[in-house]
Every structure is written in structure tokens, then in C-alpha cells.
Amino acid sequence: MSGARDTTSARAKDSINALRPVNVTVTRDAARSTLELPFAATRFAIDGSRPAQRRSSIGELLLGIPGVQAQDRGNPSQDARLAIRGFGSRSAFGVRGVRVMRDGVPLSLPDGQTPTDWLDLESLGSVELVRGTAAALYGNAAGGVVDFRSREPASGPAALDARVWGGGGLVRASVVASGTAPLRNATVRDAGWLASFTRTNGNGPREWSRLDASSVFARGMATIAGTRVELQATHYDTPRAENTGALTSAELSRAPTLPDSLNITKRSRKAVQHSQVALLVSRSGVAHDVAATVFTSRRSLDNPLPFAIVSVERSVVGGSLRGGVRTARLGWPVRLTAGGDAQQQGDDRANFENCADVAIAAPASTRCPTIAAERGAYRLNQREEVSGVGAYARVEVEAPHHVFASVAVRGDRVAFRARDRFITSTNGDDSGERTLSATSPMFGLVWRARPLLSFYANVATAFETPTITELTNQDNGARGLNSTLAPQLTQTIETGMNAFLGGRVKLELAGFRARVRDELVPFDVPNQPGRRAFRNAGRTMRTGIETSTQLLLPFGEAGASYSWSRFRFDTYNVGATSFAGNRIPGVPEHQLQAWSTWRRKSWFTTIEASAVSRATANDAGSVLASGYAVWNWRAGLATVRAPGRLSIEPVVGVDNLFGRHFASSIVVNATRNRYYEPGLVRRLYVAVRTRVR
Numbered sequence: 001m002s003g004a005r006d007t008t009s010a011r012a013k014d015s016i017n018a019l020r021p022v023n024v025t026v027t028r029d030a031a032r033s034t035l036e037l038p039f040a041a042t043r044f045a046i047d048g049s050r051p052a053q054r055r056s057s058i059g060e061l062l063l064g065i066p067g068v069q070a071q072d073r074g075n076p077s078q079d080a081r082l083a084i085r086g087f088g089s090r091s092a093f094g095v096r097g098v099r100v101m102r103d104g105v106p107l108s109l110p111d112g113q114t115p116t117d118w119l120d121l122e123s124l125g126s127v128e129l130v131r132g133t134a135a136a137l138y139g140n141a142a143g144g145v146v147d148f149r150s151r152e153p154a155s156g157p158a159a160l161d162a163r164v165w166g167g168g169g170l171v172r173a174s175v176v177a178s179g180t181a182p183l184r185n186a187t188v189r190d191a192g193w194l195a196s197f198t199r200t201n202g203n204g205p206r207e208w209s210r211l212d213a214s215s216v217f218a219r220g221m222a223t224i225a226g227t228r229v230e231l232q233a234t235h236y237d238t239p240r241a242e243n244t245g246a247l248t249s250a251e252l253s254r255a256p257t258l259p260d261s262l263n264i265t266k267r268s269r270k271a272v273q274h275s276q277v278a279l280l281v282s283r284s285g286v287a288h289d290v291a292a293t294v295f296t297s298r299r300s301l302d303n304p305l306p307f308a309i310v311s312v313e314r315s316v317v318g319g320s321l322r323g324g325v326r327t328a329r330l331g332w333p334v335r336l337t338a339g340g341d342a343q344q345q346g347d348d349r350a351n352f353e354n355c356a357d358v359a360i361a362a363p364a365s366t367r368c369p370t371i372a373a374e375r376g377a378y379r380l381n382q383r384e385e386v387s388g389v390g391a392y393a394r395v396e397v398e399a400p401h402h403v404f405a406s407v408a409v410r411g412d413r414v415a416f417r418a419r420d421r422f423i424t425s426t427n428g429d430d431s432g433e434r435t436l437s438a439t440s441p442m443f444g445l446v447w448r449a450r451p452l453l454s455f456y457a458n459v460a461t462a463f464e465t466p467t468i469t470e471l472t473n474q475d476n477g478a479r480g481l482n483s484t485l486a487p488q489l490t491q492t493i494e495t496g497m498n499a500f501l502g503g504r505v506k507l508e509l510a511g512f513r514a515r516v517r518d519e520l521v522p523f524d525v526p527n528q529p530g531r532r533a534f535r536n537a538g539r540t541m542r543t544g545i546e547t548s549t550q551l552l553l554p555f556g557e558a559g560a561s562y563s564w565s566r567f568r569f570d571t572y573n574v575g576a577t578s579f580a581g582n583r584i585p586g587v588p589e590h591q592l593q594a595w596s597t598w599r600r601k602s603w604f605t606t607i608e609a610s611a612v613s614r615a616t617a618n619d620a621g622s623v624l625a626s627g628y629a630v631w632n633w634r635a636g637l638a639t640v641r642a643p644g645r646l647s648i649e650p651v652v653g654v655d656n657l658f659g660r661h662f663a664s665s666i667v668v669n670a671t672r673n674r675y676y677e678p679g680l681v682r683r684l685y686v687a688v689r690t691r692v693r
Contacts, residue, residue, distance in 0.1 A: 018503025019552055021452065025104070026128035026147045028137050029337050029394070030289045030324055035454040035498055036404055038444025040067070040131040040510045040546065046124055049550070049557040050595055050606050052636055052651040052687065054165055055121040056172065056200075058082060062146075063608060064593050066508070066546035066561040067131045071665040073677045076204055076211035077243035077270045077303075079116045081665050084131050085512070086542060086567050087143030087464075089586035090522045090668055092532045097464060099141035102148045103232065105278045105295050109316065110343035110388030110414060112140045113467040115299070118236035118274040120217040122163070122174040123196035125151035131546070132512060133460035133492040136408040136442035139341070139390040142462040142490045142516070150219060150232075153178035153192035160692040165651075167685025169203040170211065183222075191222040205681050206244045208259040208268075213238040230280040236272065243268035243305070246667045246674040256661050256678035262306050267356040267374065270303040287326045294319040307531040308379050309352040318343035333398040340391040347468065351380035381422035382430075384468050388414045402448035413437040414465050418472060418481050430480035434471070436487050438463035452500035462490040466520060466534060475525045475533035486518045486536050506550040514542040519584075521572075521619065523669035537619075538571030540584060556604070560594040572619070582621040585668045588612040590627075605635035617666050617675040625676060628662035636687075649689040656682045 022043045023031040034041045046061055047053055053060055059070035059080045069083040083089040087097030095114040100107045108114040128147040138145055158179040165172050178194035198215045214237045221230035245260025245268065262268075276297035283290050299314040322339030353376030355368035362368075368376040392410035399405060413435065420431045442460040449455060465487045474482050496510035518536040525531045548561035567584040583589070590613040597606045611629035634653030656679065664679030 019500055019506045019550065020503075021498075021500065024128045026101075026130055026145055028322055028339065028392075029335070030284065030326075035448055035452070036446055038404070038406060038446050038456040038458040040494070040496055040508070041129070042131075042508075043126060043128045045126045049559065049597060050608065051597065051604055051638065052606070052634055052649070052653070052689075054172070054653075054685070054687065055124070056170075058116060058119070058121070061121070061124075061127060062129075063610065064548065064559055064561050064595055065129060065131075066510070066548045066563045066591075067544065067565075068129070069587070069591070071677075072679065073665045074204065074206060074209070074680055075244050075677060076209055076213075076241040077268070078677075082116075082146070083587070084143035084146075085514070085544060086565060086584060086587040087141075089584075089666075090520060090534075092522060092667075096467065097141065097143040099138045099145040100148075101145070103150055103230075103278075103280065104147060104291070104320075105232070105276075105280065105293055106318065106320075106341075106343070108141070109345050109386065109467075110140075110318070111345070111386045111416070111467040112465055113469065115274070117213075117238065117241075117272060118215070118234065118276075118299075119148065120196055120198060120215045120234060120236070122176060122198045122215075123151055123194065123217045124148050131510070132458075132494055133442070133462040133490060133514070136410045136440045136460055136462075137392060137394070139392075139410055139412040139440065140388065140414065140463065140465055142464045142488065142514075150217075151176065151178070151194060153180050153194045154693070155180055156693065157181065161689070162691075163687060163689040165685055165687030166202075167653075168205045168655075168680070168683035170200060171202050172198070172200045174198040187225055189223050191220075193220045194218065204242075204244070205683060206257045206259060206678070208242045208264050209244045210240055210242045211238070212240045227281060227283045232276075232278045232280070234274070234276045236274040238270070238272045241270050241272070243270065246670060247676045247678060248673045249676060252663060252676045252678055253661060257681060260674060265357045266304060266306045266354050268305055270301060272302075273300045274298070288324065290321075290323040292319070292321045304354055304356065304374065305531075306354065307525075309354050309375055311350045311352070313348040314345065316343065316345045332400070335396040335398075336393070337396075338391075338393040341388070342390075343386075343388045345386040345468075347384040349380065349382055349384055349472075350378065353377050353379060378422050380472075381420075382472075383419040383421065384472065385417045385419075386414065386468050388412065404444075404446040404448070406442075406444045406446075408442040408444075410440045411437070412440070412463070416468055416471060416481055418468075420480065432480040432483070434481050434483070436463075436465045438487070438489070453498070455495070455497050457495040458492075460492050460494075462492070464488045464490070464520070470520065470534045473525075473531065473533050475523075482534075485520070485534060488519045488536070489517045491515045504552045508546075508548045510546045512542070512544055512546075516540045516542065521669070523619075524667075524671035526671060535574070537569055537579075538573065540567065540569050540572070542567045542584075556597045556599045558594075558596040560592070562593075563591040565589055565591070569619070574619070577620075579619045579621075582619060583616050585616040585618055585621075586666045588615040588627065599638070602638045603635070604638055606633070608632045615666060618669050623673075623675055625663045625666050628660055628679075630660055630662065630679065631657040633657050645693040647691045647693075649691075651687040651689070652685075653687075654682065654684050655680050658682075 059072040062070040071081040100114040126149040161176040180192040245263040278295035301312040303310040320341040324337040355376040390412040394408035396406040444458040492514040494512040550559040572579040595608040613627040617623040636651030659682040663676035665677040
């Protein structure tokens with residue numbers, strides 16, 4: 001997709017200009033053209049070709065990227081499930097298998113888990129993404145990397161951008177203020193700032209889906225003595241996000257707005273507070289660049305679930321350092337990049353009996369010793385710590401005839417430790433430690449056959465550890481760390497092509513084959529609703545083709561993407577049962593997405609469509625989720641000028657235009673036949689955006 005600028009006038013100009021290659025930094029190098037990288041790399045501006053996005057979910061932002069599944073689960077208590085090439089489809093909450101960042105600062109924890117509820121979407125300007133094995137650059141991620149980039153501050157001393165949208169019971173209001181001060185003294189110059197506040201509340205489209213959330217994001221930056229310095233801060237507060245749960249097939253067909261009745265009985269929901277501060281420093285020259293980041297965050301979670309009430313107090317600290325140099329003294333130009341990352345995570349975790357279903361007049365019991373108290377007796381109380389350290393190096397040679405050959409290698413060490421604080425005469429000490437490590441090499445080759453045409457290939461490996469939650473949730477009820485759960489290892493071969501034709505057409509094609517050993521597979525623990533455990537499959541094979549195209553038309557823009565995914569278990573036994581040859585659940589074999597925007601003067605209208613084939617919901621392949629096609633539409637005025645510097649932009653839209661009942665997300669290997677998380681029902685919404693420049 002094109003890297004269109006954020007302002008309305010800039011987008012209008014981009015719609016008649018030629019499509020051009022864009023530069024990305026997500027590959028941990030100086031800004032490079034996607035035509036020179038041996039990866040399936042993408043960069044696009046939010047609202048550029050698909051204006052007036054609500055920014056209510058990362059799935060809305062990532063529509064049209066082949067190989068990417070961003071499933072809005074219609075559940076305020078659950079993050080959207082993000083999967084790339086099927087990696088991440090197993091996630092019960094948060095994001096797994098994909099490295100997620102903001103401006104190069106990791107949102108992902110050292111064990112690979114990523115909560116995304118606290119990502120402020122209103123303050124984002126663009127997205128950079130790598131599909132495929134990226135462990136040689138980032139570690140502990142098999143699916144790829146997504147780097148959400150913040151908006152650039154508006155030119156001038158101050159600008160205000162306010163937006164309100166409402167529909168389906170939810171109301172969202174946001175204010176983004178920003179400005180720049182082009183200082184020209186010898187020490188400080190190019191100072192800028194941005195601040196964003198977002199408030200969302202109301203009842204979602206399903207019963208028991210109340211959401212009350214506030215988010216604040218701020219950034220300030222300046223160039224000081226030739227060094228770029230930026231300070232970022234985020235605070236997110238959700239006192240209530242109700243967990244509406246998954247449905248059976250009959251419930252999905254009959255009444256997809258219904259909740260799981262057990263979730264109401266147990267009052268399943270979450271309350272979260274999350275804060276992070278990050279300092280980013282970078283300096284670049286003609287032939288060198290260096291960048292460093294340090295950050296710290298805290299998260300407080302209170303999460304009543306059907307099987308227990310989970311309480312987590314988390315602190316994270318981390319940093320990274322990277323340097324790169326380019327030299328032509330060796331005959332052929334050579335680029336060398338090296339760096340390292342370190343993160344430390346500490347969780348104070350306690351699980352309590354959920355006594356919400358116990359009547360107020362019921363007598364006290366061992367399980368629920370305090371009458372009318374929701375929190376009952378301890379089930380678990382432990383300190384969990386995860387530390388991750390990794391170092392990497394990449395060498396690229398620019399050979400004659402526009403050939404770029406690169407070799408990268410990364411070493412990672414992830415250490416897990418649990419300290420049991422709940423030791424009684426009947427509950428022994430379940431403390432434990434595990435250390436998992438791997439070396440991940442990668443070789444890549446790019447031929448830039450024409451200035452706007454390139455071919456690439458890569459061979460890469462990746463490793464992905466279980467998260468600390470996956471290690472501690474054991475189906476046999478044992479505490480401590482699961483000593484039998486192994487990390488999954490992936491070997492990938494990929495080839496692809498990128499082309500720009502006549503300045504009006506962009507084409508992208510990629511094919512890959514990935515062999516995975518010890519794939520991590522989730523399953524619901526029998527007789528403990530809402531509790532998930534994990535096991536290793538023997539070997540799996542993933543073969544896929546991804547293609548996309550974008551067109552600039554006389555009246556606007558259009559684009560489409562298609563993904564074919566043949567993902568199978570090679571060897572996988574559970575007891576005496578073999579699942580060899582079955583499809584990996586949760587991933588459709590075919591996915592088609594398309595969109596088109598028509599513009600006339602200040603008017604625009606956008607239509608988006610997503611279609612997927614059916615997918616299996618369990619390892620045995622005996623449960624299927626039907627395929628579906630869903631259409632969304634919106635239209636509005638790009639700019640309505642009022643006196644002075646005020647502009648008003650009204651929008652009206654409809655989600656799920658034809659009212660289709662469908663499962664946007666699948667709970668793999670669920671119990672009680674509750675495999676289906678319904679997508680949005682038909683919903684009319686209106687929005688108004690006001691800007692002051």
C-alpha cells in the first residue's frame with residue numbers, strides 16, 4: 001500500500017500521484033526501500049486509501065494485507081486475535097507468534113505474549129509489517145513483526161483533531177493535539193509534540209459486553225546536537241470490560257448477540273491499568289546510524305473468569321541498542337548491522353475461587369469462606385519472572401547487477417522462574433525454573449531487476465517459547481512450570497516479487513513453505529470452563545501463497561489481497577489418537593479481502609469486503625466453522641470548511657451490511673461446544689471529525 005500522508009489535502013494529492021516504493025525501518029536497518037529487502041515487507045498510512053476508519057480494532061487497520069488474520073472477537077475483555085501465516089491463531093488472549101511494537105519499542109513481553117488493549121489507535125499514523133520468519137532480527141516470533149508508527153506532529157505551533165463516533169451502543173471520543181517548533185539554534189532544532197486522549201464507553205453489540213476505557217498517549221521530540229531524542233508516555237485505564245464469551249453453533253445461528261450464560265453467572269470481566277514510559281535516541285549520518293531505546297511499564301489486571309479470579313501485578317523493564325554502517329571500501333558495498341535486546345518481566349500472580357455464583361445467604365465454606373464476597377480462597381499464589389536476552393548481526397553485500405545478498409544470525413536466551421507462595425500441608429512447593437535458548441540464522445537474496453521490479457528469496461529459522469501463562473496452566477492441575485512443554489521450532493523457505501507498473505499498479509506475490517517442530521497447540525481443560533492448557537504437536541507443514549494488488553484509478557483507489565494456506569499436521573498423537581494429515585484448526589484455507597474508495601471533490605465513499613472459507617475448530621477436524629463474506633460501507637465529506645481554520649468531516653457507515661451471522665474468531669479445541677466467537681451484527685454508525693489548524 002502507498003505511504004500516503006495524514007492530511008486530507010495530502011491524501012487527495014496522493015490519489016492522483018503515482019504509486020511509489022516506500023522505505024521501512026521495521027527490518028532493524030536504516031530506512032530501506034521494500035524493493036531491496038528479502039522479506040514480505042509492507043508499509044501503509046492509516047486512513048490513506050481507506051479514509052474515515054473508526055480505529056476501534058487493529059483488525060480494521062490491517063484489512064487487505066495478505067497472510068494476515070486480524071480477528072475482532074466482539075468481546076471487550078479479549079484483544080483482537082492477530083495471526084500471520086497461521087502463527088498466532090492459537091492465542092486465547094492477547095497476541096502470540098507475532099512480534100508487536102510501537103515506534104520500535106516492543107509491546108511484546110519477553111515470553112512472546114502481547115496484550116494490545118492498551119495500544120492507543122487514535123494516535124497512530126502508519127503501520128510497518130514483515131510477514132514470515134523474523135527471529136533472526138527479533139527473536140521469539142515465528143509469524144512476523146508488526147510495528148505501529150505514531151502520527152507525526154502537525155506543522156505549525158498547534159493543531160487540534162477531535163473525533164466522535166457512535167453506533168451499536170458504543171460511543172468513542174478522541175482528541176489529538178500536536179505541533180512543531182522549527183528551532184534553529186546551534187544545539188536544539190526540529191522540536192515537536194503530540195498528545196492524544198481517547199474515551200470509549202457503552203454496551204457492545206452482544207449482551208454482557210459493557211466497555212469503559214480511557215487512554216492517554218503523549219510524545220515529545222527534538223534534535224539535540226545532531227541526535228534525535230524522543231520521550232513517550234502512555235496510560236490506559238479500563239475499570240470494566242465484560243467478557244461475553246463464545247457460543248455454540250446453534251446459538252451463533254439463532255442469536256449471535258447472546259452471551260455465554262456461565263460468564264454472566266460467574267460475572268466474567270476484566271479491569272486493567274497499564275502505563276509505559278519510553279526513551280528513544282537515534283543518530284544517523286551518510287554511512288552510519290545508531291539507535292537506542294529504554295522503557296519501563298506496569299500493568300495491573302483483575303480478571304474474574306469462570307474457573308477462577310485471576311489477579312496479576314506486572315512490571316517490565318527493557319532496552320535495545322542497534323548500530324549500522326555502510327562501506328564501499330571492499331569493492332562491493334557492504335552493510336553491517338548489529339544489536340541486542342534485553343527485557344525483564346516480573347508478575348505477582350494470584351488465582352482465587354470465583355464465588356460470584358454463591359447465593360448471598362449461602363453458608364460459608366472452605367471454597368468461599370466470606371459470605372457475599374466474590375473472591376474466595378486462594379487457588380494459586382506465586383511470583384513469576386521472565387528474562388529475555390538476545391543479540392543479532394546482519395551483513396548485506398550489494399553485488400553487481402543490483403543483487404543484494406544478506407546473512408543474519410541471532411542468539412536468544414529466555415529464562416522462566418516461578419516461586420510458589422501458596423504452600424500448605426496439602427499443597428507442596430511447586431516452584432521451578434526453565435531456560436530455553438536458540439540460535440536463528442537467515443539467508444536472503446534480492447534481485448532488483450528494474451528500478452520498480454524486484455525478486456527475493458530467503459531461508460530462515462525461528463523459535464517460539466511457550467509464554468509463562470502457557471507454562472503454568474497445566475491440565476493436571478499441577479503448579480509451577482510445565483517441564484514437558486517444549487518451544488516450537490520453524491524452518492521456512494520463501495520467495496516473492498514486488499512490482500510497480502506505470503505508477504498506477506502495485507503488485508505483490510509471495511510463496512512459502514514452513515516446517516514446524518513441536519507446534520504449541522491449545523485445548524480447554526475438561527470440566528474447568530475458560531481454562532486453557534497447551535501441548536506440543538509433533539510436526540506440522542505450512543504451505544502458502546499470498547498476493548495483493550493496489551490500483552490508482554481516475555476516481556479513487558482500489559485494492560485486493562488473496563491468501564491460500566494449506567496447513568497440516570504431519571505427525572501429532574494424543575494418547576492413542578493420531579491427527580496426522582488433519583488441517584491445523586483456526587485457519588481458513590482461502591481468504592480474500594478487497595476494498596475500493598471513490599472520490600469526487602470533497603465526497604468519498606468506501607466499501608470493504610472480507611471472505612474466508614470454512615475452517616476446522618478442533619484437532620480432529622470434526623468441528624467446522626462455516627465460511628462467510630462480510631461487507632462494510634461508509635461515506636462522507638472529506639472536508640467541510642468553516643470560517644477560519646476549522647474543518648468538519650461527517651461520516652456515516654454500516655458494518656456487516658447484509659446482516660450475516662458468522663464466527664469472526666474460533667476458540668480452538670473448546671469445551672462445551674463453545675467454539676464460535678461471533679462477528680459484529682449489522683451496525684449503523686455516524687462519526688464527526690473536527691480539525692483546527
